[in-house]
Every structure is written in structure tokens, then in C-alpha cells.
Amino acid sequence: MEEFAAVSGISRPTVSKYFHDPESVRTSTRERIEAAIEKYDYRPNIYAMNQNRKLTKNVGIVVPYLADPFFAEIARNLEQRCIDEGYRPTLYGSHGEPAHESDILDSLLSLKPAGVLLAPLGRGTDRRVLERFCKAVPTLIFDSNVEEFGIAFVGSDNYQFTSHITDYLCRTGEPPSFFEMKTPANPNAHRRRQSYLTAMEDFGYEPHVISVEGGGWEFEEIGRLGGHNAIEQGLFTTGTVLCSNDRLAIGLLTACYEKGLRVGRGEDCAIRIAGQDNHPYARFTCPPLTTVAHDYDAVSKEAADTLFAAIEGTLSPWSSTRFEGKLLMRDSA
Amino acid sequence: MEEFAAVSGISRPTVSKYFHDPESVRTSTRERIEAAIEKYDYRPNIYAMNQNRKLTKNVGIVVPYLADPFFAEIARNLEQRCIDEGYRPTLYGSHGEPAHESDILDSLLSLKPAGVLLAPLGRGTDRRVLERFCKAVPTLIFDSNVEEFGIAFVGSDNYQFTSHITDYLCRTGEPPSFFEMKTPANPNAHRRRQSYLTAMEDFGYEPHVISVEGGGWEFEEIGRLGGHNAIEQGLFTTGTVLCSNDRLAIGLLTACYEKGLRVGRGEDCAIRIAGQDNHPYARFTCPPLTTVAHDYDAVSKEAADTLFAAIEGTLSPWSSTRFEGKLLMRDSA
DNA sequence: ACAAATAATTTACGCGCGTAAAGATTTAGC
DNA sequence: GCTAAATCTTTACGCGCGTAAATTATTTGT
Numbered sequence: 001m002e003e004f005a006a007v008s009g010i011s012r013p014t015v016s017k018y019f020h021d022p023e024s025v026r027t028s029t030r031e032r033i034e035a036a037i038e039k040y041d042y043r044p045n046i047y048a049m050n051q052n053r054k055l056t057k058n059v060g061i062v063v064p065y066l067a068d069p070f071f072a073e074i075a076r077n078l079e080q081r082c083i084d085e086g087y088r089p090t091l092y093g094s095h096g097e098p099a100h101e102s103d104i105l106d107s108l109l110s111l112k113p114a115g116v117l118l119a120p121l122g123r124g125t126d127r128r129v130l131e132r133f134c135k136a137v138p139t140l141i142f143d144s145n146v147e148e149f150g151i152a153f154v155g156s157d158n159y160q161f162t163s164h165i166t167d168y169l170c171r172t173g174e175p176p177s178f179f180e181m182k183t184p185a186n187p188n189a190h191r192r193r194q195s196y197l198t199a200m201e202d203f204g205y206e207p208h209v210i211s212v213e214g215g216g217w218e219f220e221e222i223g224r225l226g227g228h229n230a231i232e233q234g235l236f237t238t239g240t241v242l243c244s245n246d247r248l249a250i251g252l253l254t255a256c257y258e259k260g261l262r263v264g265r266g267e268d269c270a271i272r273i274a275g276q277d278n279h280p281y282a283r284f285t286c287p288p289l290t291t292v293a294h295d296y297d298a299v300s301k302e303a304a305d306t307l308f309a310a311i312e313g314t315l316s317p318w319s320s321t322r323f324e325g326k327l328l329m330r331d332s333a
Numbered sequence: 334m335e336e337f338a339a340v341s342g343i344s345r346p347t348v349s350k351y352f353h354d355p356e357s358v359r360t361s362t363r364e365r366i367e368a369a370i371e372k373y374d375y376r377p378n379i380y381a382m383n384q385n386r387k388l389t390k391n392v393g394i395v396v397p398y399l400a401d402p403f404f405a406e407i408a409r410n411l412e413q414r415c416i417d418e419g420y421r422p423t424l425y426g427s428h429g430e431p432a433h434e435s436d437i438l439d440s441l442l443s444l445k446p447a448g449v450l451l452a453p454l455g456r457g458t459d460r461r462v463l464e465r466f467c468k469a470v471p472t473l474i475f476d477s478n479v480e481e482f483g484i485a486f487v488g489s490d491n492y493q494f495t496s497h498i499t500d501y502l503c504r505t506g507e508p509p510s511f512f513e514m515k516t517p518a519n520p521n522a523h524r525r526r527q528s529y530l531t532a533m534e535d536f537g538y539e540p541h542v543i544s545v546e547g548g549g550w551e552f553e554e555i556g557r558l559g560g561h562n563a564i565e566q567g568l569f570t571t572g573t574v575l576c577s578n579d580r581l582a583i584g585l586l587t588a589c590y591e592k593g594l595r596v597g598r599g600e601d602c603a604i605r606i607a608g609q610d611n612h613p614y615a616r617f618t619c620p621p622l623t624t625v626a627h628d629y630d631a632v633s634k635e636a637a638d639t640l641f642a643a644i645e646g647t648l649s650p651w652s653s654t655r656f657e658g659k660l661l662m663r664d665s666a
Numbered sequence: 667a668c669a670a671a672t673a674a675t676t677t678a679c680g681c682g683c684g685t686a687a688a689g690a691t692t693t694a695g696c
Numbered sequence: 697g698c699t700a701a702a703t704c705t706t707t708a709c710g711c712g713c714g715t716a717a718a719t720t721a722t723t724t725g726t
Binding site for chain 3: 353378382383384
């Protein structure tokens with residue numbers, strides 16, 4: 001930087017100031033620096049920069065499982081917003097393992113990030129590690145809430161999701177059974193079950209929950225195996241099934257296919273199946289999956305904006321924002 | 334580190350040496366240091382460490398599109414192998430955009446990574462940027478090859494993939510048409526088409542390629558729309574279709590559903606559809622998709638091992654390793 | 667055109683660690 | 697118990713940059 005400043009005819013502290021915030025120097029100076037950068041292809045050493053800065057421009061994005069297209073999609077969205085605001089995002093996937101999540105937070109700590117966007121594992125999340133982390137780094141929790149940690153929570157309104165689609169299913173045919181994992185990793189699943197129970201009672205129907213065994217993140221396979229069992233034991237009494245999420249629904253669709261059950265809302269169909277999330281593949285199942293769509297854009301925008309506001313000093317009390325979902329009526333129900 | 338060394342009763346240079354490589358100090362010393370780390374919860378500042386080290390422990394993993402479950406899966410696999418070897422992997426997705434890929438390589442350059450595992454965009458990759466990058470950083474190219482850049486290439490044997498499944502399809506029914514994108518981003522697609530043409534000639538059949546329009550990375554939608562067209566125009570003359578990849582096949586399955594065509598190998602089915610890649614969802618389509626599976630494990634192991642060997646000094650000439658695929662016979666064909 | 671405000675320069679120090687060199691200490695081999 | 701080898705300690709410097717303080721140059725308002 002010393003040399004670069006010399007050949008550019010500008011002092012090193014000014015160059016340093018420019019890299020900290022290009023807007024902080026006079027326009028004429030900025031143009032000279034930028035011309036020199038172009039000419040000499042100089043870029044400052046990231047390690048040396050971040051060593052002394054109290055605040056880096058790093059932002060960590062942590063999701064429970066990067067191989068889940070839902071999280072991959074929202075991570076991609078958040079990543080772009082960070083770049084647009086001049087931050088350097090780094091992606092992390094917890095691989096569904098609490099220990100891995102803790103490791104990520106630990107190593108993130110030594111990266112001195114300006115802020116972190118975290119979708120916690122949920123049930124498996126180590127409260128102590130997370131709490132300590134949130135004290136050190138401005139952390140925005142999204143997707144699934146863990147107590148009132150961090151600066152805010154942003155996610156979807158799971159009660160509304162489930163009551164909305166339950167309403168739709170009741171209006172258009174037999175009331176749905178609810179198909180879910182017995183021990184879901186994600187706390188949203190509990191909200192959805194609860195919402196289903198409430199909605200069914202409100203409509204004057206008897207709720208009917210089918211909880212299937214299985215751990216881990218291979219939801220499709222869990223849905224498929226659970227579906228086989230449920231079909232064999234005749235648990236789908238009403239001919240309509242609302243799944244706790246789309247991935248379970250995709251597995252259940254496979255089970256129905258394998259059992260020779262025709263899925264859909266036509267006269268000749270044996271069963272209606274609906275999901276929740278609008279998973280990127282839900283549109284391409286056979287039949288296309290009726291589901292409730294997250295407002296990806298709204299969630300990621302609110303999450304990013306809230307974090308940036310907190311980083312840039314706007315301290316506000318902890319808050320929780322939940323966006324409503326949109327019903328997507330397709331052929332499966 | 335000064336203070337930590339003092340309270341631990343060990344000199345700072347030795348502590349520094351320990352963090353560089355725990356094996357490089359005497360066992361008794363290592364135990365004392367590790368006990369002290371446990372006690373005082375000390376960890377060195379990453380930025381200061383990497384500033385002076387000629388070689389960091391960072392490894393970059395770059396894939397064209399993180400929201401594609403295929404790449405998400407292989408990235409996850411590679412990530413784990415890096416961690417196991419004591420490296421710090423960082424994930425990057427190019428979002429399908431050449432400019433973004435170049436940006437990633439550029440910013441990776443300033444991270445002084447020990448090595449990089451790169452799955453290039455392919456056709457869109459900026460040759461000049463990549464070449465310059467490969468000169469500065471040990472780079473292993475995987476999935477799709479770009480000239481003979483980097484230290485080596487590791488991927489799947491696309492010729493074998495297609496000839497193998499073409500063989501199977503010809504033996505079990507009518508010979509397949511080949512369903513692909515007209516302008517695929519990935520060079521593997523060209524190999525597969527070529528392999529199809531060769532295989533069909535070898536079997537004495539007339540090859541029949543259906544190239545559909547569409548750019549970007551939304552392969553399912555491209556397959557669906559292309560499928561609608563092809564069905565309307567009666568292009569699937571033989572009643573068997575081999576798709577260039579599983580994502581196109583998934584879209585085509587949706588198109589068939591929407592057109593009322595029954596897919597599968599049963600007597601009452603109108604069309605057989607097969608894919609290639611064994612996409613994580615291929616098992617859950619309706620019907621489950623017959624496809625050729627990558628040897629994920631072998632590819633990622635070979636890729637990681639080759640990179641680690643190069644980093645640790647074992648210089649070997651550029652090489653190309655391609656693993657054969659395994660035919661997965663499911664219900665769609 | 668002049669004072670006040672703004673921006674850039676000069677000078678200087680420190681961040682937390684890597685690392686080299688020389689000397690002191692411990693260990694291994696016999 | 698001795699020597700050679702391996703390891704550790706002491707000392708010292710530098711990496712590439714952030715940043716504070718004092719000074720000087722430039723711009724702005726009137």
C-alpha cells in the first residue's frame with residue numbers, strides 16, 4: 001500500500017481511508033485512486049486489513065443444511081444482498097449436526113465478522129454456545145427462532161401457513177390428516193402441528209395427526225417409508241393429507257406411486273396431498289404439489305436489512321417479524 | 334499469544350510452532366500447550382496468523398451453482414474431507430454467472446488459499462482469469478474440465494455414462510431419443526451427446542437428438558417446456574427418451590404428466606424416460622428415475638487427495654481421472 | 667477575497683503473529 | 697556417563713495495514 005500510494009501520488013492513510021469506505025474521500029481523490037487501482041491492479045491484503053480493524057466487512061451466513069434446496073436458495077438470496085451492500089459473505093452449512101454448528105460459530109468468532117445471519121438447527125442447537133456467540137457478534141436469527149437470542153428474528157408465519165392451507169383443503173374436499181415427523185429437528189414443525197389442530201377444531205372437524213419415525217435430514221426417505229406404513233395401516237382415513245413440509249410430501253408422493261395410489265384432485269384420484277414451503281421442486285412433482293409458499297424475497301430482505309441496520313449502529317430492541325405465506329393451488333390437492 | 338505463552342510456561346515461538354503444526358513439538362510440550370488452551374480458552378488470531386504465513390490452511394471450494402443439489406452434495410462431501418485433513422474450507426457458488434465466478438477467484442486470490450477445488454462453469458468460464466489464478470494457487474478442477482488448467486482434473490467418465498445407459502435402454506426396449514439443451518453451459522453435455530451418437534451407431538440404430546431452447550440454470554423448467562413442445566410435435570418417435578441429465582428428466586416427467594402420458598416400463602405406459610447423474614431427487618420422482626450414478630465418493634476422495642498431495646509438495650504432472658458411473662435401474666425406464 | 671470548514675499529508679506507533687539466529691536445555695543412543 | 701541430536705528459549709525484526717495527532721493544502725460560503 002505504501003508503494004501503491006507513492007506511485008498514485010496519494011498518501012497512504014488516504015488510500016487506507018478509501019478502502020475502508022470509498023465515499024469518505026473527496027470525489028477527485030477517489031477517481032485518482034480508482035484509476036491507479038485499475039492501472040496497477042492493486043488490492044489490499046485482507047488479513048492485514050482485518051487484523052486492526054475493529055469491524056470487518058465479513059458477514060457469515062449459516063444454514064442447517066446446504067444440500068436442502070430451500071436453504072440453498074435462501075442462502076443464495078442473502079449472499080447477493082450482502083454483496084450488494086459491500087459486505088463479504090461467507091456461507092456455512094451445519095450438516096444437520098449440532099457439533100458442527102457449534103464449530104462454525106466458534107471459528108466464525110475468530111473471523112471477527114461484522115454480523116451473522118443464522119438459521120439455527122433448532123432443537124439441536126447448543127444454547128450456551130449460541131448465547132455466548134450472540135453476545136460477541138450481531139446475530140440475526142432467521143427461519144426458526146431460538147428463544148430471543150440475537151438482535152432479531154425474521155421468518156415465516158407458520159401458524160398462518162398451516163391454517164391457510166388447512167382452510168383451503170377443508171373447503172375443497174375432505175378435511176386433511178396431518179403428516180409429520182415424530183421428532184422434527186425444526187421448531188417450526190411444532191407450530192405447524194399446533195396450527196393444524198387449532199384450525200381443524202375451528203372448522204369443527206376431528207384432527208388426525210400421523211407422526212412418523214425417523215431422524216436426520218433425509219426427509220424424502222422418511223416421508224416415503226412413513227407413507228408406506230401409513231397406507232398399509234389405513235391411516236389416511238379422509239383421503240386428504242397435509243404434510244408438515246414439502247420434502248415429506250415428496251417422499252409421500254413416491255410412496256403413493258409405489259402403492260399404486262393415484263394422487264390429485266380429480267374424480268379418479270384416491271388421495272389428495274399438500275405440502276408446505278414451496279420447495280424449489282414442488283412445482284415439478286407428479287402431480288405438481290399444492291403448497292404454501294414462503295415469501296423468500298421478503299424474508300431475506302428483512303433479514304439482511306435488519307442486520308445491516310444493527311451493524312451500522314441503529315440499535316433497536318429485539319423483535320420478531322414473520323411473513324405470511326401464499327397458497328399455491330396445484331394439482332396434487 | 335505472548336500472555337498465553339507466559340502463563341503456560343512455554344515460549345511464544347514454541348506456541349506459534351504448535352499452532353502451525355501440533356506434531357512439530359515434543360509430545361510433552363504439546364500436552365502442556367493443549368492443557369493450557371483448555372484452561373485459558375486461547376485461540377490465535379486468524380488474520381495475524383495468515384498475514385505472515387506463506388501458506389495458509391484455507392481451501393476454497395467453488396461450484397457453479399450451490400442451489401443445485403448435485404453440487405451441494407459434492408461440495409458438502411469435499412468440505413468434510415478438507416476439515417478431516419485440518420484445512421479450513423470455504424464454500425462459494427458462482428450463481429451460474431461467469432462474472433461472479435471471476436469475482437470469486439479474484440477475492441480468493443487475496444485469501445492466499447493453500448489450494449482450491451474448482452468446478453468451473455464451463456463454457457462461460459473466463460479462460461484468462463482462470464489461467465492466471467491457476468498459476469498463483471494450486472487448483473484442482475473437478476466435474477467439468479477446462480483445457481488442461483490447474484494441477485489435475487477429476488470427474489466422471491461421461492462417455493461411459495451415456496454409452497452404458499444407452500446400451501441398457503436398447504436392450505430392454507425401443508432405442509432412445511436423446512433429450513438435451515441446445516446450448517448447455519456444461520461441456521459434459523457435449524460429451525454425452527457425442528457418446529449417444531456413437532453408441533447408437535454401434536448398435537445399428539438411427540440416432541435422434543432433440544435439442545431444446547433455454548438458458549440459465551433452471552433445467553427443470555427448460556425440460557418441462559421443451560417436453561411440451563416435443564410431445565406436441567411428436568418428436569419422441571421411439572417411446573424412449575434418454576435425457577442429458579436428471580434435472581431435464583425431472584422437467585420432462587412433469588411435462589408428460591401434464592400431457593397425460595404415462596411414464597414407465599410397464600405395458601400400459603406410453604413412454605420410457607431415463608436421466609443421468611443420479612440427482613438426489615431422482616429416487617423420489619414418480620416413477621422413480623432410471624439413471625446413471627456418479628461415484629460421488631470416489632470423485633471427491635480423488636479430488637481432495639490429489640489437491641492435498643499437491644499442497645504438501647508432491648508435484649506430479651497434470652493428469653485427468655474419470656470415474657465410471659453405475660446404472661440404477663428404476664421404474665421410469 | 668477572506669475566514670471557516672473540509673480534506674489530505676506527514677509522522678509515528680502498534681496490532682498479533684511468523685520467523686530467523688544464537689544459545690541453553692533436554693533427550694536419545696550407546 | 698558421555699556425546700550428538702533434537703528441542704526449547706531468548707532476542708529481535710518485520711509483515712501490511714489501521715489509526716491518531718499535528719500540520720498543511722484545498723474547498724466552501726459569503
